[in-house]
Amino acid sequence: DIQMTQSPSTLSASVGDRVTITCRASQSISSWLAWYQQKPGKAPKLLIYKASSLESGVPSRFSGSGSGTEFTLTISSLQPDDFATYYCQQYNSYSRSFGQGTKVEIK
Amino acid sequence: EVQLVQSGAEVKKPGESLKISCKGSGYSFTSYWIGWVRQMPGKGLEWMGIIYPGDSDTRYSPSFQGQVTISADKSISTAYLQWSSLKASDTAMYYCARQLKGRSPFDYWGQGTLVTVSS
Numbered sequence: 001d002i003q004m005t006q007s008p009s010t011l012s013a014s015v016g017d018r019v020t021i022t023c024r025a026s027q028s029i030s031s032w033l034a035w036y037q038q039k040p041g042k043a044p045k046l047l048i049y050k051a052s053s054l055e056s057g058v059p060s061r062f063s064g065s066g067s068g069t070e071f072t073l074t075i076s077s078l079q080p081d082d083f084a085t086y087y088c089q090q091y092n093s094y095s096r097s098f099g100q101g102t103k104v105e106i107k
Numbered sequence: 108e109v110q111l112v113q114s115g116a117e118v119k120k121p122g123e124s125l126k127i128s129c130k131g132s133g134y135s136f137t138s139y140w141i142g143w144v145r146q147m148p149g150k151g152l153e154w155m156g157i158i159y160p161g162d163s164d165t166r167y168s169p170s171f172q173g174q175v176t177i178s179a180d181k182s183i184s185t186a187y188l189q190w191s192s193l194k195a196s197d198t199a200m201y202y203c204a205r206q207l208k209g210r211s212p213f214d215y216w217g218q219g220t221l222v223t224v225s226s
Contacts, residue, residue, distance in 0.1 A: 001169060034212035036152075043202055043216035044144075044152065055214070087152055091210050094157075094166045096142075101151040 006099035023088035111217035129203030136184035137161035
């Protein structure tokens with residue numbers, strides 16, 4: 001199984017801050033990585049696929065980068081609606097594991 | 108409009124069986140995989156397995172193989188997740204989600220089904 005490790009687990013930030021979340025895979029997954037946003041009591045929402053492609057309707061302040069085993073999700077200017085938990089997911093193999101999540105909190 | 112509508116919350120006792128459902132609409136149900144994801148209270152997302160309703164090809168995470176059964180009835184555009192004997196540790200929110208064949212992420216999600224197992 002491919003293990004996905006996110007850091008940090010929790011991040012405290014203010015509106016307007018630039019925020020970066022890292023996701024590492026235990027083996028190369030090429031660019032087969034997605035990022036999801038989840039708010040309390042809601043289903044996850046796809047933000048980024050294939051490491052850096054923005055899902056339709058997602059604000060351009062979200063961006064993704066990386067390949068192989070290291071990936072990042074960046075929010076260029078944090079907005080009030082962005083306080084949530086973010087998960088990466090690899091889909092290189094049939095068993096498609098998630099990272100443990102990064103909670104973005106208000107500072 | 109693409110929709111995945113899941114069955115309602117369940118409260119069960121340990122040892123009981125359960126089958127929850129996920130009905131797809133607004134797209135060709137047999138052309139997308141349907142996956143199931145567990146989220147235990149206060150915890151992260153866990154990928155359980157997927158099924159391709161077109162031919163019932165099913166894949167399981169090693170962590171869930173033998174613990175649950177994933178199935179689908181393409182005639183009514185519905186996928187299922189079932190347990191033969193529930194445990195208290197099965198208490199969680201369960202989400203279904205769809206993905207294209209091949210290497211694709213989950214692009215649409217159901218609203219979730221809360222399963223509570225308690226004596």
